[in-house]
Amino acid sequence: MAPSRIAQTALYQEVAERLRLRIFAHEILPGTRIDEQALTADYGISRTPLREALKVLAAEGLVTLVPRRGCFVTEISEQDLDEIFPLMALLEGRCAFEATRRAKAADIADIEAIHQQLEEFAANRQIERFFEANQAFHYRVQAISGNRWLKQVVQDLRKVLKLTRLFSLSAEGRLIQSLTEHRALLAAIKSGDAGLAQTVMHDHILAGRQAVARTHATDES
Numbered sequence: 001m002a003p004s005r006i007a008q009t010a011l012y013q014e015v016a017e018r019l020r021l022r023i024f025a026h027e028i029l030p031g032t033r034i035d036e037q038a039l040t041a042d043y044g045i046s047r048t049p050l051r052e053a054l055k056v057l058a059a060e061g062l063v064t065l066v067p068r069r070g071c072f073v074t075e076i077s078e079q080d081l082d083e084i085f086p087l088m089a090l091l092e093g094r095c096a097f098e099a100t101r102r103a104k105a106a107d108i109a110d111i112e113a114i115h116q117q118l119e120e121f122a123a124n125r126q127i128e129r130f131f132e133a134n135q136a137f138h139y140r141v142q143a144i145s146g147n148r149w150l151k152q153v154v155q156d157l158r159k160v161l162k163l164t165r166l167f168s169l170s171a172e173g174r175l176i177q178s179l180t181e182h183r184a185l186l187a188a189i190k191s192g193d194a195g196l197a198q199t200v201m202h203d204h205i206l207a208g209r210q211a212v213a214r215t216h217a218t219d220e221s
Contacts, residue, residue, distance in 0.1 A: 012052035015043060019053060023062055023073055024162045034063065034071040061160045076163050078213075084157060085209035091154045092138065093202035096185065098145035100194040107144045108190055114140060115186050122179045127169050130178075134169075137182065141189075141201075168211040181207060 019039075022028050040050055054071050057063040064072050076084075099107075114137045121130035138158075142151040169175055181204040188197035 010049075010052075011045065012049040012056070015045065015049050016053035016056040018043070019057060020060075020062065020159075023057075028073050030073050030075040030163055032073045033069075034073070036071070060156060062163070074160070074163060076160065080160075081164070081209060081212060084161065085205060088154070088157055088161070089202045089205035091150060091157070092141075092205055093198040095142045095145045095147070095150055095154060096189070096201035097194045097198035098147055098150070099141045100189045100192060100197040102146050103144050103189060103192075107140075110140055111137065111144075111186060111189065115182055118179055118182055122175055125175070127175060130175060131169055134178065134182075164212060168208045171211040171214045174208075174211040174214075177207065177211075178204070 019028070019034075028034070034054065036047060036050055040047055043050070054063055054065065058065050058071070062074055064074050066072060103111075114133055117133040118130060118137065121127075121133055135158075139155075142154055145151065169178065181200065185197060185200045185204060188200050
């Protein structure tokens with residue numbers, strides 16, 4: 001039997017990535033109905049790759065497919081946040097534990113470099129750039145942990161949390177609080193104290209949940 005040809009990246013994967021980025025950027029807001037007709041016209045594609053892309057995003061929790069109504073960008077409720085953040089705290093705490101035990105000098109240098117960016121962005125009140133550097137910091141810790149299963153679950157949950165993008169950092173005092181927590185985490189990793197790193201990361205994630213709650217309470221008042 002002749003070997004089959006390896007196909008190029010499927011069109012629906014590219015469509016999914018474009019939509020994912022637009023959702024993360026809040027160009028398509030939570031609760032918004034996905035206009036399939038407009039998107040097929042904009043992208044110059046048929047309905048088939050678009051619908052396959054939407055299935056991918058639905059599996060990631062970023063959109064919700066409603067029978068006979070269409071597809072909507074997922075809205076994250078307070079209950080969702082109360083359920084997701086404790087899981088994130090446990091999982092990312094474990095990442096920090098394993099990363100601390102495995103970290104080499106080069107790994108610590110990478111984390112320190114990212115942390116320096118956090119310091120600079122916080123000093124200049126560059127919340128958007130702080131957010132991106134914060135993501136990079138967490139991703140690096142996950143990578144150093146060396147646990148691909150743990151990393152995959154964490155990143156899937158983080159995709160969903162991006163639907164609440166920047167809200168926690170917008171809370172009064174949260175930017176500096178987050179920076180202080182990162183300093184403590186970096187210190188724990190550098191000292192090789194895996195248990196402390198786990199605790200600091202766990203508490204850091206839960207503090208983010210509290211900040212989101214404060215932001216929502218302010219918006220509603």
